[in-house]
Amino acid sequence: MTPETRRQTLIRLTRDRLEIARLTGRAGSPMIVAAVLVNLVVGLLPPAFVVASSILLGKVPAAVVAGLGSPEWDDLVIAFLLAAAAFVGQQIVAPVQELFGKLVARRIDGLVSDELMAIATSTDGIGPLEDPGLVEHLRVAARELENWLFSPGEACAGLVALVGRYTQLAGYAVVVGVLLSWPAAAAMTAAVVLQRYGQRGGLRMFAEERFLLDPQELRNDYLREVASAAGSAKEMRVFGLHHFFVDFWRQSYLEWLVPVWKARRRIYLWRFLGITSFSLVITAAVLAFTGRVATDVTAGLTLTGFAMVMQAALGALRLGEYYPESDLQTALGMHAYQKVKSFREGVAGYAGQTAGEVAPPTPATGMIQFDRVSFHYPGDKRMIFQELDLTIPIGQCTALVGVNGAGKTTLVKLLARLYEPTSGTIWLDGVDIRSYGLDEWRARLGVTFQEFARFEVAAADNVGFGAVEHLDDRAGIRSAIEAVNLHELLDNLPRGIQTPLARHLEDGADLSGGQWQRVALARALFGLRHGASILVLDEPTASLDVRAEAGFFREFAQLTEGATTLLISHRFSTVRQADRIVVLDGGRVAESGSHDELMAQEGEYARLFRLQADRFTGQTARTA
Numbered sequence: 242m243t244p245e246t247r248r249q250t251l252i253r254l255t256r257d258r259l260e261i262a263r264l265t266g267r268a269g270s271p272m273i274v275a276a277v278l279v280n281l282v283v284g285l286l287p288p289a290f291v292v293a294s295s296i297l298l299g300k301v302p303a304a305v306v307a308g309l310g311s312p313e314w315d316d317l318v319i320a321f322l323l324a325a326a327a328f329v330g331q332q333i334v335a336p337v338q339e340l341f342g343k344l345v346a347r348r349i350d351g352l353v354s355d356e357l358m359a360i361a362t363s364t365d366g367i368g369p370l371e372d373p374g375l376v377e378h379l380r381v382a383a384r385e386l387e388n389w390l391f392s393p394g395e396a397c398a399g400l401v402a403l404v405g406r407y408t409q410l411a412g413y414a415v416v417v418g419v420l421l422s423w424p425a426a427a428a429m430t431a432a433v434v435l436q437r438y439g440q441r442g443g444l445r446m447f448a449e450e451r452f453l454l455d456p457q458e459l460r461n462d463y464l465r466e467v468a469s470a471a472g473s474a475k476e477m478r479v480f481g482l483h484h485f486f487v488d489f490w491r492q493s494y495l496e497w498l499v500p501v502w503k504a505r506r507r508i509y510l511w512r513f514l515g516i517t518s519f520s521l522v523i524t525a526a527v528l529a530f531t532g533r534v535a536t537d538v539t540a541g542l543t544l545t546g547f548a549m550v551m552q553a554a555l556g557a558l559r560l561g562e563y564y565p566e567s568d569l570q571t572a573l574g575m576h577a578y579q580k581v582k583s584f585r586e587g588v589a590g591y592a593g594q595t596a597g598e599v600a601p602p603t604p605a606t607g608m609i610q611f612d613r614v615s616f617h618y619p620g621d622k623r624m625i626f627q628e629l630d631l632t633i634p635i636g637q638c639t640a641l642v643g644v645n646g647a648g649k650t651t652l653v654k655l656l657a658r659l660y661e662p663t664s665g666t667i668w669l670d671g672v673d674i675r676s677y678g679l680d681e682w683r684a685r686l687g688v689t690f691q692e693f694a695r696f697e698v699a700a701a702d703n704v705g706f707g708a709v710e711h712l713d714d715r716a717g718i719r720s721a722i723e724a725v726n727l728h729e730l731l732d733n734l735p736r737g738i739q740t741p742l743a744r745h746l747e748d749g750a751d752l753s754g755g756q757w758q759r760v761a762l763a764r765a766l767f768g769l770r771h772g773a774s775i776l777v778l779d780e781p782t783a784s785l786d787v788r789a790e791a792g793f794f795r796e797f798a799q800l801t802e803g804a805t806t807l808l809i810s811h812r813f814s815t816v817r818q819a820d821r822i823v824v825l826d827g828g829r830v831a832e833s834g835s836h837d838e839l840m841a842q843e844g845e846y847a848r849l850f851r852l853q854a855d856r857f858t859g860q861t862a863r864t865a
């Protein structure tokens with residue numbers, strides 16, 4: 242190592258330590274003071290035991306000579322009691338140290354978890370949560386914070402625990418300094434610090450190599466989950482994938498483990514031999530030096546002094562070893578915190594949604610207009626829209642069709658301002674929707690996403706989340722549930738509409754895909770009841786049965802009368818009933834008009850419609 246790299250390493254080490262110390266401060270002064278005091282006691286008791294037990298040893302010859310009941314014997318008993326107290330004290334205080342360590346760790350981990358949650362939910366758009374790099378930061382941080390093994394809190398507790406270790410070292414050094422020589426005490430302390438530096442250096446290098454394997458570790462997590470999760474269990478069994486996935490997981494795990502083993506061997510083998518040889522030499526030197534002084538009558542070292550120095554020196558040398566309560570935690574624990582910071586910086590790097598103060602008009606009268614809107618996802622140069630011009634008339638139903646990947650869901654994301662167009666503008670009645678307050682604008686939208694959320698809360702709340710500030714509108718929730726024909730099913734669940742929609746919760750129940758879809762539709766309807774006027778339905782009938790699909794448009798048309806509806810569907814029987822149909826292709830509007838107009842045009846819509854209708858009639862003919 243060159244002097245320059247050594248200097249940089251030292252700077253980095255100090256910076257890392259300071260960072261942990263700063264974070265430790267978040268546990269609050271009373272907690273930190275208490276934890277430090279406990280560790281001071283933990284550090285002082287072993288040297289106290291060394292002193293007391295050496296005094297005890299020194300008093301044995303005189304007490305034996307003087308006999309039971311003599312003042313010498315009484316002195317021996319007092320020394321014994323002191324040594325015993327120091328010994329028992331160590332046993333008592335060890336769990337207290339552990340307890341305070343855990344308290345500090347959990348409090349800090351709680352705060353860092355809150356911070357992570359706040360960052361993840363702070364973004365107006367969803368770009369950061371769909372950015373693979375940032376998602377990796379988020380997942381690594383969340384995993385470490387959940388595991389409590391090498392978390393930031395554990396790093397802080399590990400740092401506080403060093404107070405105990407170094408107090409102990411200082412205690413031994415004082416004993417050696419007072420009884421033997423201060424240069425010897427200084428040399429012994431320096432030797433311990435050097436050993437620790439070597440140990441820590443190895444740990445730091447190992448930690449850095451391990452962090453590089455984060456993506457592989459996340460992959461292992463994924464494979465373990467997929468092999469054991471209920472969601473993938475059907476395919477795993479039907480396609481006989483379990484052996485494949487178990488092998489895949491084992492292989493993936495080895496791809497992580499083998500480099501970890503190699504790094505460990507490469508970093509620690511020679512380092513271990515070096516540190517061990519160094520400590521053997523130092524121990525031999527200390528023993529030789531103490532032995533020489535002990536046999537030197539002019540030095541005046543008594544039996545008590547000799548025992549004290551020997552015990553203190555050996556006790557100190559043991560402190561050059563690995564600290565299980567501190568070392569791995571401080572070396573690895575801050576990684577999760579660095580990930581929280583990287584995630585925060587990454588999120589801040591995303592341009593936030595510009596939002597004005599203007600309230601959207603009630604009611605809007607004209608149209609929503611996509612005006613030369615171009616868009617590509619961040620970090621992906623492929624254009625999803627190229628100067629898209631599209632109008633969605635207010636108060637009417639517009640259907641959007643297009644092949645898979647044409648950009649239909651992306652268009653909804655832009656409308657909901659989950660992303661901003663790369664260029665171009667979306668207008669409502671001639672006003673750029675960016676001038677509206679973001680929350681006010683979103684409150685105007687009732688959206689059923691293609692991959693809608695399935696909240697593990699009561700069925701009623703799942704619906705009420707469509708307008709969360711009106712969660713207590715029980716009548717409105719009931720009416721939305723009835724509108725999607727879910728009331729009979731939900732009323733028969735253990736807690737009626739208050740039944741949690743997750744089987745692992747008490748009295749919980751799960752729903753089928755189509756039933757869940759109705760819950761999502763009811764949520765959008767509840768939004769409509771409370772001020773939403775633009776209804777966006779992305780594949781709303783994908784999971785509905787034929788009867789429900791047939792009734793869907795008729796019933797929804799009544800329920801959503803006056804609302805502006807944007808309907809995305811691959812089912813042409815649903816689509817054809819819209820007032821206006823828009824065909825998206827290649828990032829642009831390829832065709833638009835009513836069903837009859839588009840059929841008359843004999844374009845892509847007519848082709849797709851006939852394709853689907855023919856397939857249906859063909860099937861009917863075969864069935865007949």
Ligand SMILES: Nc1ncnc2c1ncn2[C@@H]1O[C@H](COP(=O)(O)OP(=O)(O)OP(=O)(O)O)[C@@H](O)[C@H]1O
Nearest residue numbers: 371618621625643644645646647648649650651652
């Ligand atoms: N977060 C993302 N980052 C990068 N690309 C994305 C992201 N989400 C979607 N895409 C890409 O954008 C394109 C349009 O996707 P989108 O989901 O909007 O299509 P769609 O028309 O709704 O498709 P489908 O009919 O299959 O639902 C696809 O090629 C998809 O891979």
